[in-house]
Amino acid sequence: MNIDQxxxxxxxxxxxxxxxxxxxxxxxxSAKYLLPPHVPADYLWYRQNRPTSRAFDFGHAVHSVxxxxxxxxxxxxxxxxxxxxVPADGWTTVSAQKHAEEIRAEGGVPVLESDRAVVDAMAxxxxxxxxxxxxxxxxxxxxxxxxCDPDTGVWRRCRYDVLPDVPEDGRLIIPDYKTTxxxxxDAFNRKVIDFGYDLQAANYIDTAAALLGLDDVxxxxxxxxxxxxxxxxxxxxxxxxxxxxxxxxxLALRTxxxxxxxxxxxxxxxxxxxxxxxxxxxxxxxxxxxxREES
Amino acid sequence: xxxxxxxxxxDKHTQAPATRITQSTAVEQARAVAEVQAAVVVAQQCPRDVxxxxxxxxxxxxxxxxxxxxxxxxxxxxxKVEGSTVHLARELAACWGNVDYxxxxxxxxxxxxxxxxxxxxxxxxxxVRSSRSFIVPHAIxxxxxxxxxxxxxxxxxxxxxxxxxxxxxxxxxxxTIFTVLPVWFRVEAEEIAAxxxxxxxxxxxxxxxxxxxxxxxxxxYGVTGGQIEExxxxxxxxxxxxxxxxxxxxxxxxxxxxxxxxxxxxxxDRRVTAEExxxxxxxxxxxxxxxx
Numbered sequence: 001m002n003i004d005q006x007x008x009x010x011x012x013x014x015x016x017x018x019x020x021x022x023x024x025x026x027x028x029x030s031a032k033y034l035l036p037p038h039v040p041a042d043y044l045w046y047r048q049n050r051p052t053s054r055a056f057d058f059g060h061a062v063h064s065v066x067x068x069x070x071x072x073x074x075x076x077x078x079x080x081x082x083x084x085x086v087p088a089d090g091w092t093t094v095s096a097q098k099h100a101e102e103i104r105a106e107g108g109v110p111v112l113e114s115d116r117a118v119v120d121a122m123a124x125x126x127x128x129x130x131x132x133x134x135x136x137x138x139x140x141x142x143x144x145x146x147x148c149d150p151d152t153g154v155w156r157r158c159r160y161d162v163l164p165d166v167p168e169d170g171r172l173i174i175p176d177y178k179t180t181x182x183x184x185x186d187a188f189n190r191k192v193i194d195f196g197y198d199l200q201a202a203n204y205i206d207t208a209a210a211l212l213g214l215d216d217v218x219x220x221x222x223x224x225x226x227x228x229x230x231x232x233x234x235x236x237x238x239x240x241x242x243x244x245x246x247x248x249x250x251l252a253l254r255t256x257x258x259x260x261x262x263x264x265x266x267x268x269x270x271x272x273x274x275x276x277x278x279x280x281x282x283x284x285x286x287x288x289x290x291x292r293e294e295s
Numbered sequence: 296x297x298x299x300x301x302x303x304x305x306d307k308h309t310q311a312p313a314t315r316i317t318q319s320t321a322v323e324q325a326r327a328v329a330e331v332q333a334a335v336v337v338a339q340q341c342p343r344d345v346x347x348x349x350x351x352x353x354x355x356x357x358x359x360x361x362x363x364x365x366x367x368x369x370x371x372x373x374x375k376v377e378g379s380t381v382h383l384a385r386e387l388a389a390c391w392g393n394v395d396y397x398x399x400x401x402x403x404x405x406x407x408x409x410x411x412x413x414x415x416x417x418x419x420x421x422x423v424r425s426s427r428s429f430i431v432p433h434a435i436x437x438x439x440x441x442x443x444x445x446x447x448x449x450x451x452x453x454x455x456x457x458x459x460x461x462x463x464x465x466x467x468x469x470x471t472i473f474t475v476l477p478v479w480f481r482v483e484a485e486e487i488a489a490x491x492x493x494x495x496x497x498x499x500x501x502x503x504x505x506x507x508x509x510x511x512x513x514x515x516y517g518v519t520g521g522q523i524e525e526x527x528x529x530x531x532x533x534x535x536x537x538x539x540x541x542x543x544x545x546x547x548x549x550x551x552x553x554x555x556x557x558x559x560x561x562x563x564d565r566r567v568t569a570e571e572x573x574x575x576x577x578x579x580x581x582x583x584x585x586x587x
Binding site: 130131134135137138164165167168171173218220234236 | 566567569571572573575576578579
């Protein structure tokens with residue numbers, strides 16, 4: 001499938017991630033590899049080696065159940081010594097890994113039996129949270145959107161967990177579900193920095209605004225603790241976060257365009273100079289001062 | 296130009312050398328000199344009655360229409376700038392009497408995009424004069440909506456340039472008027488005007504007036520309390536009588552169509568609330584039920 005018209009599409013996950021735009025498009029999750037501390041060479045590597053880690057499968061499983069979409073959850077089995085199949089208790093055995101591969105190949109989502117209970121408990125907790133539940137059921141799940149960035153001519157893409165139906169007042173509130181090790185505001189803020197969620201928020205907002213012709217689009221995270229008691233928190237990034245994400249995404253688009261035109265995806269330049277950060281400097285001075293007093 | 300003259304930046308723009316003046320210019324110059332002398336003589340022959348000036352000032356500042364326009368307050372660089380307006384200054388000049396004031400555009404340079412302006416105030420009786428000359432760029436600060444960054448926007452429309460020049464000059468003339476007026480006269484005027492404001496229109500308590508103002512803005516102009524708070528840079532609990540006066544002036548400007556609510560109150564950064572999500576969800580459910 002090739003996409004050459006801007007719009008909102010109902011695509012399978014693999015089709016979306018394979019990037020159906022003929023000359024390539026930029027998403028927030030790949031854009032972060034074009035920005036510091038990464039280098040464009042990281043982007044190229046990421047595009048060619050998309051991870052299918054355990055965490056990815058677990059997150060995938062949770063998404064499937066909570067949004068009611070995606071592949072079917074299939075319990076991973078492993079072979080015992082006498083060749084009978086039993087549910088795998090881990091990912092380490094060769095037969096479990098082989099089975100997981102088979103499940104993925106058939107479009108399913110491999111899940112350990114012990115994780116299945118966790119996924120169900122998490123989904124139950126989300127259903128009980130009135131705001132989170134209302135947000136995640138506000139429209140069509142898993143919609144892919146594509147459009148051409150007017151400033152660079154580079155295509156942009158994003159995949160909404162849920163694209164809400166436009167309400168009467170035209171104020172669209174786009175939710176995005178995240179599992180996380182902490183839903184405390186400071187800790188989650190750190191995740192935004194580490195995983196470049198600001199890029200995602202800005203890209204979701206600007207894409208919806210451009211394609212639906214809206215001028216009041218909001219973005220919220222529906223964050224859930226990935227361990228008991230599976231707290232759910234609805235977290236809205238501030239206007240400043242959106243501005244930062246928007247400006248960083250614009251920079252990534254320019255870098256992408258330049259690298260694609262020149263065919264040069266640079267890694268780190270040689271040689272790189274490094275100096276101790278200020279806090280090391282101060283700590284060292286303090287240490288020297290303290291030991292001088294001692295002697 | 297002889298060596299003992301002092302060159303001014305504006306000299307290079309002077310069209311004709313000072314020595315070659317036409318007859319009509321000479322007549323105008325003589326007339327201007329005579330006018331100045333006459334004004335001073337007349338002013339001294341009809342000196343101001345200070346007690347009547349005070350009386351007039353007290354009466355003027357007790358009027359709500361003046362008190363509403365007597366003070367300004369603007370958000371600037373995270374803080375606020377506050378003070379008395381040019382409206383109060385002009386009114387006080389009229390009360391004090393024998394004060395001439397004004398503004399003049401000395402030179403306009405469309406290529407450089409600036410005007411040279413002068414503002415003055417002159418107590419004709421004591422012959423105390425305060426004036427200032429300044430350059431007004433034909434530009435305003437504007438905000439880029441998507442990125443919220445400020446940038447300098449050049450003005451080309453003649454009306455816009457005239458308005459911009461006049462508003463900058465009005466601030467300058469205010470300062471020159473306050474320079475020639477006695478300080479005690481101004482201070483008393485400000486105190487009375489502030490007291491008039493505190494009394495309010497209805498004499499209702501301040502909190503009630505705040506609630507009334509918000510209600511009026513919401514009903515009439517679709518402007519929320521949050522938007523007003525953002526404009527005034529403080530929560531409603533901290534609003535002053537001056538803030539309410541500024542809102543009354545703004546409301547009358549909206550009513551006369553001189554200003555538009557959407558321009559004066561850009562949409563606030565309205566955060567998502569649980570109530571809002573619930574309301575949107577409920578209306579979607581209703582729409583769905585209606586379809587079935």
